[in-house]
Amino acid sequence: MKEIAVIFGGKSVEHDVSTITAHIPIIEALLASNKCDVWPVYIAKDGSWYSNKKMNALAYFKQPDFEEQLAREKKVGLSFDKGLSLVWPGIIPKTVRIDVVFPSMHGTFGEDGSLMGLLRMAGVPYVGCDMASSAVAMDKVFTKQVLTQEGIPVTPFVWFTKKEWSDEQAGLLEKISKLHWPVFVKPAHLGSSIGITKVKNESELENAIEVALHYDDKVLVEESVENLIEVTLPIMGNDTLRLAEVERPLNKTELFDFTEKYMSGGKKGGGANSAYSQIPAEIGDELTATVKELGKETYRVLGCSGIARVDFLIDSKANKIYVNEVNTLPGSLYHHNWKKAGVSSMELVLGLVSLAEERFKEQEGLTHTFRSDILDKIGGPKISK
Numbered sequence: 481m482k483e484i485a486v487i488f489g490g491k492s493v494e495h496d497v498s499t500i501t502a503h504i505p506i507i508e509a510l511l512a513s514n515k516c517d518v519w520p521v522y523i524a525k526d527g528s529w530y531s532n533k534k535m536n537a538l539a540y541f542k543q544p545d546f547e548e549q550l551a552r553e554k555k556v557g558l559s560f561d562k563g564l565s566l567v568w569p570g571i572i573p574k575t576v577r578i579d580v581v582f583p584s585m586h587g588t589f590g591e592d593g594s595l596m597g598l599l600r601m602a603g604v605p606y607v608g609c610d611m612a613s614s615a616v617a618m619d620k621v622f623t624k625q626v627l628t629q630e631g632i633p634v635t636p637f638v639w640f641t642k643k644e645w646s647d648e649q650a651g652l653l654e655k656i657s658k659l660h661w662p663v664f665v666k667p668a669h670l671g672s673s674i675g676i677t678k679v680k681n682e683s684e685l686e687n688a689i690e691v692a693l694h695y696d697d698k699v700l701v702e703e704s705v706e707n708l709i710e711v712t713l714p715i716m717g718n719d720t721l722r723l724a725e726v727e728r729p730l731n732k733t734e735l736f737d738f739t740e741k742y743m744s745g746g747k748k749g750g751g752a753n754s755a756y757s758q759i760p761a762e763i764g765d766e767l768t769a770t771v772k773e774l775g776k777e778t779y780r781v782l783g784c785s786g787i788a789r790v791d792f793l794i795d796s797k798a799n800k801i802y803v804n805e806v807n808t809l810p811g812s813l814y815h816h817n818w819k820k821a822g823v824s825s826m827e828l829v830l831g832l833v834s835l836a837e838e839r840f841k842e843q844e845g846l847t848h849t850f851r852s853d854i855l856d857k858i859g860g861p862k863i864s865k
């Protein structure tokens with residue numbers, strides 16, 4: 481049996497969504513496979529880490545007295561020693577060595593590369609995108625800069641920091657006025673449509689920027705795509721890529737807000753799902769083919785591995801496609817879409833575990849040390865024996 485730790489929760493506004501993804505489908509499918517021993521590792525909102533097998537049931541998190549139950553739990557520690565172990569302190573501490581980590585965190589400290597950096601340092605295989613690709617994908621400005629450099633179409637944009645906004649407002653307003661309006665104002669790092677405003681005229685602009693700056697110290701202003709059709713494409717793989725179906729969410733209003741994204745779909749079972757989406761999207765063969773090509777290219781350029789989902793904005797009149805953003809941990813892994821593409825949840829999660837192990841092996845093959853005599857050459861007294 482492989483010992484797999486599924487890490488979820490975390491200090492992020494997407495804490496609860498992360499808990500859902502961890503259970504549906506990750507823990508459910510790993511347990512059903514009978515191939516793994518699953519350790520649910522839950523990071524509470526205050527940053528404490530817990531692990532108890534009863535947390536393998538989503539019901540644990542829905543108990544009315546959940547907070548009190550959690551307060552009675554022992555915290556779990558992590559030990560790094562050429563790999564990762566979970567350690568429960570006590571007179572005789574209990575230790576479990578983990579073979580693969582399955583991060584299930586959305587948003588800050590989880591999907592932004594922080595956790596991946598920690599796991600890389602620990603020397604344990606982990607599922608999904610690595611530190612660098614996660615960090616770039618989490619920053620909407622970095623994403624656009626990297627994609628632009630590689631010739632992948634994104635909407636024209638202006639970006640600035642909080643400090644620049646307070647120091648050079650007039651210059652920035654001038655730059656923004658040169659964009660084609662309406663524009664979207666977004667915090668650079670948040671997801672779930674939080675802090676995003678569509679602005680139709682200059683009188684609304686400053687207020688929208690203040691709203692975005694309330695959440696982030698980096699702001700993006702970009703041209704709006706009109707006659708909008710949104711589609712998304714889940715992709716998995718390291719070097720050889722497998723595509724799910726191009727999906728068109730149908731429950732979108734002009735701005736897809738948090739409640740809509742998670743709650744309306746949630747009533748029918750876990751986030752955006754097939755009942756609210758067209759899978760495959762009926763956008764014609766030509767657009768579908770372009771979306772797939774751009775999706776693969778975006779995945780490659782950002783250095784994604786394991787799994788990611790690329791979101792597109794299409795101007796349906798002009799037939800123009802733009803890459804909007806990349807999610808390195810798609811909510812619930814978009815298992816509803818993978819199912820339509822012929823990949824069961826079990827195949828999906830086990831496939832991702834294999835990809836994690838493959839990538840780890842490849843990286844182990846790289847040389848990370850370099851013998852040098854620089855220490856001997858450096859001046860200064862030697863310790864005499």
Ligand SMILES: Nc1ncnc2c1ncn2[C@@H]1O[C@H](COP(=O)(O)OP(=O)(O)O)[C@@H](O)[C@H]1O
Pocket residue numbers: 635664666670671672673674676702703704705706708710732734735736791793804805
């Ligand atoms: N440039 C744009 N043109 C048209 N609609 C946009 C644009 N940018 C964002 N939107 C709308 O706002 C939603 C949220 O923006 P997005 O950049 O995807 O942020 P989030 O990270 O919150 O998902 C998109 O799904 C889309 O409906």
Ligand SMILES: [Mg+2]
Pocket residue numbers: 672791805
């Ligand atoms: Mg989005």
